[in-house]
Amino acid sequence: MLAIARSELIQIFRNRLVLVTMLIIPAASSAFYMYLHDRIPGLDLGAVAAVLMFLVVTMGLYTTAVTTLASRRQNLFLKRLRSTALDDPRILAGLLLPVTLITVAQVAVILTVLSVVADPPAELLLLVVSVLATVVMMVGLALATAGVTNSPEHAQVTTLPVLVGVLAIVGWVGFTGTEELTQLKRLLPGGSAAELVVNAWNGGASVADSLFLLAPTLAWVAVAVVLAARVFRWEPRR
Amino acid sequence: MAALPGKRSGGWNGCMTSSAATPVIDVERLNVRYGDFHAVKDLSFQVGRGEFYALLGTNGAGKTSTLETVEGHRAASSGTVRVFGRNPRERAAVRPRTGIMLQESGFSPDLTVRESVRLIGSLTRRTDRVERLLGVVGLTDKAGTKVSQLSGGEKRRLDFATAVYGTPELVFLDEPTTGLDIQSRDDLWDAVDRLREDGSTIVLTTHYLEEAQQRADRIGLMHQGVFHREGTVAELTRTLPATIRFALPPSAPELPIPATRESDGTFLVETLGLQKDLHVLLGWAEDHAVELRELQAGPTRLDDVFRSIGSERAA
Numbered sequence: 001m002l003a004i005a006r007s008e009l010i011q012i013f014r015n016r017l018v019l020v021t022m023l024i025i026p027a028a029s030s031a032f033y034m035y036l037h038d039r040i041p042g043l044d045l046g047a048v049a050a051v052l053m054f055l056v057v058t059m060g061l062y063t064t065a066v067t068t069l070a071s072r073r074q075n076l077f078l079k080r081l082r083s084t085a086l087d088d089p090r091i092l093a094g095l096l097l098p099v100t101l102i103t104v105a106q107v108a109v110i111l112t113v114l115s116v117v118a119d120p121p122a123e124l125l126l127l128v129v130s131v132l133a134t135v136v137m138m139v140g141l142a143l144a145t146a147g148v149t150n151s152p153e154h155a156q157v158t159t160l161p162v163l164v165g166v167l168a169i170v171g172w173v174g175f176t177g178t179e180e181l182t183q184l185k186r187l188l189p190g191g192s193a194a195e196l197v198v199n200a201w202n203g204g205a206s207v208a209d210s211l212f213l214l215a216p217t218l219a220w221v222a223v224a225v226v227l228a229a230r231v232f233r234w235e236p237r238r
Numbered sequence: 239m240a241a242l243p244g245k246r247s248g249g250w251n252g253c254m255t256s257s258a259a260t261p262v263i264d265v266e267r268l269n270v271r272y273g274d275f276h277a278v279k280d281l282s283f284q285v286g287r288g289e290f291y292a293l294l295g296t297n298g299a300g301k302t303s304t305l306e307t308v309e310g311h312r313a314a315s316s317g318t319v320r321v322f323g324r325n326p327r328e329r330a331a332v333r334p335r336t337g338i339m340l341q342e343s344g345f346s347p348d349l350t351v352r353e354s355v356r357l358i359g360s361l362t363r364r365t366d367r368v369e370r371l372l373g374v375v376g377l378t379d380k381a382g383t384k385v386s387q388l389s390g391g392e393k394r395r396l397d398f399a400t401a402v403y404g405t406p407e408l409v410f411l412d413e414p415t416t417g418l419d420i421q422s423r424d425d426l427w428d429a430v431d432r433l434r435e436d437g438s439t440i441v442l443t444t445h446y447l448e449e450a451q452q453r454a455d456r457i458g459l460m461h462q463g464v465f466h467r468e469g470t471v472a473e474l475t476r477t478l479p480a481t482i483r484f485a486l487p488p489s490a491p492e493l494p495i496p497a498t499r500e501s502d503g504t505f506l507v508e509t510l511g512l513q514k515d516l517h518v519l520l521g522w523a524e525d526h527a528v529e530l531r532e533l534q535a536g537p538t539r540l541d542d543v544f545r546s547i548g549s550e551r552a553a
Binding site for chain 2: 003004007010011014015072075076077078079080081082083084085086087
């Protein structure tokens with residue numbers, strides 16, 4: 001598993017396109033949001049943190065993971081890996097470990113910058129938990145999406161619904177709160193995770209209530225895993 | 239090419255007989271279906287320890303489905319497949335003893351040759367030296383080259399290197415010489431010969447029937463999901479007549495044995511008594527001072543066994 005992870009890391013640093021998608025775009029977006037935060041007084045810091053985090057996790061992790069899996073399948077590298085003694089979960093873990101760790105590091109850096117530029121989060125531990133739950137959810141959705149993606153090029157289309165949808169939901173929930181349409185907002189993918197980040201950053205909500213918000217995110221993980229188990233393919237269609 | 243050392247551990251002595259107690263591969267009433275399409279029908283066969291078994295067939299005969307099931311890449315619809323007495327889908331148990339050369343290369347284009355061999359080799363859980371393997375397949379000079387820059391033949395050799403990493407007990411070679419030049423082909427078979435000296439069992443599919451005819455101990459010839467024939471090369475070709483071919487000058491007298499005139503003007507004799515008929519023909523030519531031009535005589539080739547399937551199909 002670590003051998004695969006190491007070779008993936010080598011490839012990430014050799015493939016400029018992947019590197020650009022994974023590093024430059026989220027970093028630039030983050031810089032833009034920080035610029036907005038300076039210009040617009042009274043901008044909800046928790047909501048900004050939620051949107052920033054999701055930008056990195058969707059664009060850096062979700063999109064890259066789907067593209068990587070589709071590409072490794074298309075050139076039969078997945079089949080090659082399955083010709084060895086390694087089992088399927090370890091193959092997937094090895095393939096996705098580097099991009100996941102890089103994403104977690106990116107989120108950590110960006111949120112650290114935010115807490116230095118503006119105010120630090122009220123509940124650090126809760127923030128960490130919500131980031132990790134979000135990462136797991138997006139990895140699950142990436143596996144499911146990869147199942148319906150035929151090629152790396154196709155990934156540009158297949159990732160759009162989740163990418164745009166989740167970002168829209170997070171922006172909506174982050175900036176308008178969950179006073180109205182509470183159930184809907186919490187059940188949509190990313191909705192409760194966004195609320196959790198807002199609560200963790202701004203404080204004021206009880207920890208028990210906040211932990212309850214993990215449930216929808218974990219439910220989406222389950223949905224994604226079930227979907228992935230049904231639609232994920234290891235070899236290209238013939 | 240460097241020699242393959244006998245790196246195998248454990249109490250296995252490389253016995254070459256095909257009648258070893260437990261077969262390495264044991265397939266019983268295998269069926270593979272894709273929706274309505276029945277690709278493999280009630281197929282049963284065994285491959286003994288140290289044996290060289292060739293799985294051949296017409297296009298769409300079901301040999302890839304069979305091979306992929308035995309390799310553990312595909313689940314059987316019904317029937318049992320055992321490799322080393324285990325389900326081939328139990329990768330942790332079977333794959334450390336198995337090397338697989340896929341029909342199509344599946345390497346990451348951004349990794350180098352050395353990195354690819356090291357990665358895939360280490361995942362087999364066997365041990366070997368990457369430099370040794372690159373020597374075996376003649377890719378030492380390309381060690382630092384990215385896979386995307388290799389030719390088709392070089393990719394096949396890379397594939398072979400990962401399959402024989404650590405000298406596995408069982409090696410699957412799926413069309414191993416497709417795209418290889420003559421020299422690389424000879425080198426590959428030399429390496430296979432050394433694997434066999436170490437006692438490895440070889441399962442081959444190929445479109446080059448000569449390779450199978452020259453090397454295989456036994457052949458399973460598939461057609462429409464079942465074995466059209468299975469047995470040694472001699473058993474397969476025995477049922478078909480041997481052939482004698484020659485051209486004659488226009489003035490030649492009548493032939494002593496029945497022959498058909500081919501479209502290119504040469505004569506073809508099909509016979510189940512090659513030695514006797516050849517003797518008669520040569521005696522006749524000697525007596526009449528006739529020159530038999532382009533004379534060829536030989537046993538049935540595997541190609542002809544294949545053609546006979548084709549004609550049965552047309553009939």
